[in-house]
Amino acid sequence: MNGRDALLAEVRQALGRQKGQAPPPPPPPRIVIPELSLPQRLALFRSRLEELGGKVLEVPTLAAARQAVAELLDGPAVASNSLVLAKAGIPSLPRVVSGLRDAAALREACRNAAYGITSADFALAETGTLVLMASAQEDRLVSLLPPVHIAVVPVSRLLSGLDELYNRKAKPAEETSAMILITGPSRSADIEMILVRGVHGPRLVQVIFVDEDVE
Amino acid sequence: MIISAERKQSIERAVADPKLQLAVYSATARLKQKRVEAVSPAELPDYQQLRECAHQLKKHALENLDYYLEQFEANVLAHGGKVIFAQTGKQVGEFIATLAKQRGVSLLVKSKSMTTEEIHLNEALEREKLEAVETDLGEYILQLAHERPFHIVAPAVHKTRHDVADILSQKLGVQREEVPEHQAMIARRTLREKFLAAGIGISGANFLVADSGAVVLVENEGNARLCVSAPPIHVAVAGIEKIIPRAQDLPVFLKLLARSGTGQRLTVYTSFLSGPRRAAEVDGPSEFYVVLMNNGRTKLLADSSKRESLFCIRCGACLNACPVYRKIGGHNYPWAYSGPIGAIITPQYQGLSQDPWLPYASSLCGACAEVCPVKIDIPRILLELRHEVTREERRQGKNGLERFAFRAYSWVMRKPKLYAAAGRAAALGARLPGMLSLGPARLWASQRETPKPAAASFRQLWRQRQAGRLP
Amino acid sequence: MYGRVSLFVTCLVDQLFPNVGLAVADVLERLGYQVEFRPQQTCCGQPAFNSGYREEAQAVAEHFIRVFRDADFIVVPSGSCTSMITHHFFELFPAGSDLREEVEYLAPRVWEFSKFLLEVAKVEDVGARFEGVVTYHDSCHALRELGIREGPRRLLAKVRGLTLREMSIAEECCGFGGTFSIKFPEVSAGMARTKIESILKTGASTIVSIDSSCLMQLQGVIARMGVPLETKHLAEILASR
Numbered sequence: 001m002n003g004r005d006a007l008l009a010e011v012r013q014a015l016g017r018q019k020g021q022a023p024p025p026p027p028p029p030r031i032v033i034p035e036l037s038l039p040q041r042l043a044l045f046r047s048r049l050e051e052l053g054g055k056v057l058e059v060p061t062l063a064a065a066r067q068a069v070a071e072l073l074d075g076p077a078v079a080s081n082s083l084v085l086a087k088a089g090i091p092s093l094p095r096v097v098s099g100l101r102d103a104a105a106l107r108e109a110c111r112n113a114a115y116g117i118t119s120a121d122f123a124l125a126e127t128g129t130l131v132l133m134a135s136a137q138e139d140r141l142v143s144l145l146p147p148v149h150i151a152v153v154p155v156s157r158l159l160s161g162l163d164e165l166y167n168r169k170a171k172p173a174e175e176t177s178a179m180i181l182i183t184g185p186s187r188s189a190d191i192e193m194i195l196v197r198g199v200h201g202p203r204l205v206q207v208i209f210v211d212e213d214v215e
Numbered sequence: 216m217i218i219s220a221e222r223k224q225s226i227e228r229a230v231a232d233p234k235l236q237l238a239v240y241s242a243t244a245r246l247k248q249k250r251v252e253a254v255s256p257a258e259l260p261d262y263q264q265l266r267e268c269a270h271q272l273k274k275h276a277l278e279n280l281d282y283y284l285e286q287f288e289a290n291v292l293a294h295g296g297k298v299i300f301a302q303t304g305k306q307v308g309e310f311i312a313t314l315a316k317q318r319g320v321s322l323l324v325k326s327k328s329m330t331t332e333e334i335h336l337n338e339a340l341e342r343e344k345l346e347a348v349e350t351d352l353g354e355y356i357l358q359l360a361h362e363r364p365f366h367i368v369a370p371a372v373h374k375t376r377h378d379v380a381d382i383l384s385q386k387l388g389v390q391r392e393e394v395p396e397h398q399a400m401i402a403r404r405t406l407r408e409k410f411l412a413a414g415i416g417i418s419g420a421n422f423l424v425a426d427s428g429a430v431v432l433v434e435n436e437g438n439a440r441l442c443v444s445a446p447p448i449h450v451a452v453a454g455i456e457k458i459i460p461r462a463q464d465l466p467v468f469l470k471l472l473a474r475s476g477t478g479q480r481l482t483v484y485t486s487f488l489s490g491p492r493r494a495a496e497v498d499g500p501s502e503f504y505v506v507l508m509n510n511g512r513t514k515l516l517a518d519s520s521k522r523e524s525l526f527c528i529r530c531g532a533c534l535n536a537c538p539v540y541r542k543i544g545g546h547n548y549p550w551a552y553s554g555p556i557g558a559i560i561t562p563q564y565q566g567l568s569q570d571p572w573l574p575y576a577s578s579l580c581g582a583c584a585e586v587c588p589v590k591i592d593i594p595r596i597l598l599e600l601r602h603e604v605t606r607e608e609r610r611q612g613k614n615g616l617e618r619f620a621f622r623a624y625s626w627v628m629r630k631p632k633l634y635a636a637a638g639r640a641a642a643l644g645a646r647l648p649g650m651l652s653l654g655p656a657r658l659w660a661s662q663r664e665t666p667k668p669a670a671a672s673f674r675q676l677w678r679q680r681q682a683g684r685l686p
Numbered sequence: 687m688y689g690r691v692s693l694f695v696t697c698l699v700d701q702l703f704p705n706v707g708l709a710v711a712d713v714l715e716r717l718g719y720q721v722e723f724r725p726q727q728t729c730c731g732q733p734a735f736n737s738g739y740r741e742e743a744q745a746v747a748e749h750f751i752r753v754f755r756d757a758d759f760i761v762v763p764s765g766s767c768t769s770m771i772t773h774h775f776f777e778l779f780p781a782g783s784d785l786r787e788e789v790e791y792l793a794p795r796v797w798e799f800s801k802f803l804l805e806v807a808k809v810e811d812v813g814a815r816f817e818g819v820v821t822y823h824d825s826c827h828a829l830r831e832l833g834i835r836e837g838p839r840r841l842l843a844k845v846r847g848l849t850l851r852e853m854s855i856a857e858e859c860c861g862f863g864g865t866f867s868i869k870f871p872e873v874s875a876g877m878a879r880t881k882i883e884s885i886l887k888t889g890a891s892t893i894v895s896i897d898s899s900c901l902m903q904l905q906g907v908i909a910r911m912g913v914p915l916e917t918k919h920l921a922e923i924l925a926s927r
């Protein structure tokens with residue numbers, strides 16, 4: 001018997017189960033989606049993220065989002081390949097590197113950037129969270145390596161919370177190898193419970209909600 | 216119950232160390248308070264339902280663990296990852312060391328994982344001449360200081376910033392820096408280079424999602440994200456008990472975990488990782504391994520009365536709530552896991568004879584069970600373990616004096632007249648009632664004054680009262 | 687409302703704090719109950735049970751069951767001993783064992799004193815008077831196994847002359863824990879000191895609890911610390927006029 005079979009056999013023996021025995025049905029998933037209007041979701045998201053030291057802007061159009069980003073940047077930036085950013089014309093802003101499809105080049109760019117700009121697949125109001133699913137559009141490092149993370153998110157993607165997210169994405173693994181939830185800036189309280197931001201990830205998360213859809 | 220002299224002295228030292236007491240008490244008080252706020256009815260009205268639901272989900276997953284392990288494995292394979300089944304911690308170390316050598320890797324980065332602490336993975340890799348660097352700020356400090364975690368969530372909670380300043384300046388040769396923010400930046404700079412140079416990133420797993428073949432990691436610093444994003448290989452090491460059935464079960468657990476542990480609504484980062492980077496994706500590891508480790512878990516699984524010990528999601532709430540942990544501190548628990556959860560799982564994993572005192576180091580106040588997000592009945596399990604200790608001692612003929620005392624107690628308590636007489640004799644003679652012999656009385660008096668025995672027992676007074684002879 | 691009540695005073699009260707037992711009887715009689723004391727009673731078995739000596743505990747529990755099997759109301763001035771009977775007897779006599787049915791019959795008849803007043807006698811104001819500032823210590827088993835939190839406070843609120851001041855850590859353990867107090871005396875007393883320091887900040891001069899064991903522990907450490915505090919069982923407060 002190999003290690004795998006031996007371990008599984010031990011588990012079955014401990015439980016008094018037979019190989020191939022189907023389990024009884026699991027308890028039903030507990031998904032409770034609160035009813036929140038868009039203004040409520042926006043207000044909630046803002047207060048949650050601000051509590052954590054993040055910032056929120058609301059702009060009417062993609063053009064306005066571009067302008068908002070332009071005003072924030074004061075150093076080199078990397079933008080993800082997100083369609084939202086492309087439509088907003090953010091890659092063409094001065095000092096913004098974008099369109100990187102090679103992991104090594106991306107990593108180098110992120111390492112030297114002061115700003116990482118992404119969109120998000122979803123945002124969650126109840127916790128002030130951004131949801132990023134790794135894809136051709138969103139990579140893993142732009143939101144992680146630079147000290148400031150800017151996310152431009154169509155407001156239509158703002159969900160109520162975790163339950164709504166997992167209701168929409170019951171099986172994230174079917175679409176992506178990595179679904180990352182980002183709830184405020186990186187932090188640690190490991191030394192004397194004193195809050196420090198930006199320990200390994202960004203010290204600032206700036207969310208810009210756009211009231212314009214891309215699709 | 217038998218405890219070694221060294222352990223006893225070490226406990227006494229911890230209780231008498233004002234600096235340690237202050238550090239631990241204030242940190243745990245803060246975490247405790249934040250938890251209370253985060254699960255308050257105003258904040259989380261369905262908290263109790265969520266706990267019950269989490270308990271039931273864990274129960275179901277563990278009662279059918281073989282099924283879910285196979286489902287998990289099939290899904291990891293389907294997404295291009297690999298699953299390794301390890302019976303022992305040693306096998307985990309061997310697997311990682313072999314993989315590192317095959318890939319020509321000498322530097323590995325690690326995110327915080329109690330499972331790898333349990334099996335001393337770092338030491339095993341060091342013996343293979345591999346450098347494994349802890350990247351969680353607290354863990355990094357402890358690795359530099361060659362200490363083990365003091366707390367399962369806040370590993371360096373016993374260190375002051377002055378201690379940290381000493382450690383960083385001595386071990387890294389940097390200028391002494393007393394401000395935590397600056398200390399964190401030293402770590403950020405040093406570790407950033409390690410992340411980008413490492414060939415393998417090792418993580419634990421907070422959850423293994425069977426229907427997705429996914430490893431879920433929760434953290435606040437971003438070091439776990441870096442560990443699993445920057446290096447070309449990701450190895451997750453997880454105990455087999457970490458399985459939950461479905462991705463849709465995550466909201467229940469995620470809502471409870473951070474709130475119970477640190478009082479956050481959600482940790483800063485929650486990573487749901489299912490396999491290596493896919494064809495269209497821009498970055499991410501090209502190899503993805505999950506090591507499913509037994510290391511004694513099937514022993515706990517087999518005991519249905521204590522199986523729930525495996526439900527633990529390592530939130531640390533029971534440590535913060537535990538008045539004994541807060542006095543004796545994490546390092547007086549003999550194994551990687553401290554506090555109430557450590558007190559119940561250590562004897563089950565390592566055998567009762569190793570540290571039979573552990574289940575007795577509790578006043579049975581129940582504060583742990585009250586805060587446990589998955590409703591593990593820790594006091595009940597402590598009592599079961601105590602029962603097992605006494606049975607074991609009886610078999611081995613150990614601790615005869617205590618055994619005799621309780622046999623005598625049991626005998627006298629069934630003989631009311633004898634009991635009444637013995638009580639009075641004790642009140643007259645020694646100063647404590649009943650069965651407390653001189654030894655116990657001395658131990659009592661070592662710390663506190665002994666109550667003055669009443670001039671008459673209740674039953675004597677009651678007779679007088681009924682006869683109308685009491686004022 | 688008038689009925690017969692059987693006292694289980696607990697071995698600790700019997701031997702060390704008989705006034706607590708008398709106070710319980712006084713309060714109940716004033717409310718019109720007929721109070722009896724069965725002299726065959728001894729202990730509930732908790733010391734042995736909590737130390738892991740289940741067979742020994744079982745024998746004592748059996749004795750308890752025999753003594754009280756036909757009582758309608760058994761009132762206990764201790765949350766801990768009450769919980770031993772109402773909760774842990776079920777572990778000592780699991781389903782299928784000889785005395786299980788007796789335990790199932792007996793357990794709902796066993797009442798912790800304050801709970802009896804509020805839920806059976808249905809009184810909050812027992813007509814007591816006590817001049818002083820007190821703080822209430824939640825004993826662990828009463829709080830967490832019996833869910834007693836507000837009850838004793840409501841009873842105290844009705845006592846004339848009494849001011850109740852909450853300490854910040856009312857729900858933290860006093861450190862007694864039965865044999866824990868002598869197996870780990872430093873830890874146990876350390877826990878009591880933490881508690882007492884918090885009590886001193888309230889300005890209260892009396893600690894009230896519904897468990898004499900906690901009070902014995904606190905009193906012992908108070909005396910060692912030499913601080914001006916006294917301890918009283920809730921029954922003693924409610925019996926005073």
Ligand code: SF4
Pocket residue numbers: 475526527528529530531532533534556583586587588589590591
């Ligand atoms: S036993 Fe419960 S409270 Fe303690 S760490 Fe585990 S999940 Fe948290």
